[in-house]
Amino acid sequence: MTPNLEFGCAMAAKPGEKTCGDTCLTSRTQGQFLLAVADGLGHGTEAAQAATIARATLLANAGRPLVDLVVKCHQALRGSRGVVMSLAYVYLREALLLWLGVGNVQGMLLRRRSSIQIAEEPLALRTGVVGLELPPLQVRQLPILPGDAIVFVTDGVAADFERALAFYEPPSRAAEAILTRNVRATDDALVAIARYAEVAREERSHDGKQFR
Ligand SMILES: [Mn+2]
DSSP: OEEEEEEEEEEETTTTSSSOSSSEEEEEETTTEEEEEEESSSHHHHHHHHHHHHHHHHHHHTBBOOOHHHHHHHHHHTSSSOEEEEEEEEEEETTTTEEEESSOEEEEEEEESSSSSSEEEEEOOOBBBBTTBOOOOOEEEEEEOOOOOOEEEEBBTTOOOOGGGGGGSSHHHHHHHHHHHHSSSSSSSSEEEEEEEEEOOOOOOOOOOOOO
């Protein structure tokens, strides 16, 4: 079995706005996946500009420690609206999640115990705005299991969305389902989902021996 990460994202600009001030990204460096969601303060063009700066800074520095990424973004975003953001690294082989959030991009680790029972580990946030004022930055580490879903939602999404939706196939459709049912329309809205899966490799040689 090979561990893998599937990612999906859905977003919508506030009705009446042309650009969305929320953004998400994923970047892979060897067995390490960076996941990030940034919400430019407010909405409209200036929010989108701040989100674009954050996105470009994260992509240019992917692979560096999470604290460094936030500090780099903080420097790059000075003079802008600023963003709130949540970041995670997923280490596939080690089955580990590293997590850091500044401001209210909500993050959670969802663990499906059965078809109806889902355990939720909220990922702690610290008040602050990247580009304006940073809180003390502390990275949290959590073990992950195959089947777990890491979900990020911005504040344009009602926080009490149905957790089971996160397990729809594929993650892009799951994100779309959560967004359409829970969008608030008072702000830009974004849902990002990363699911940690194990991909079976059922290859067999001619004598029937299984190998990996
Ligand atoms: Mn917002």
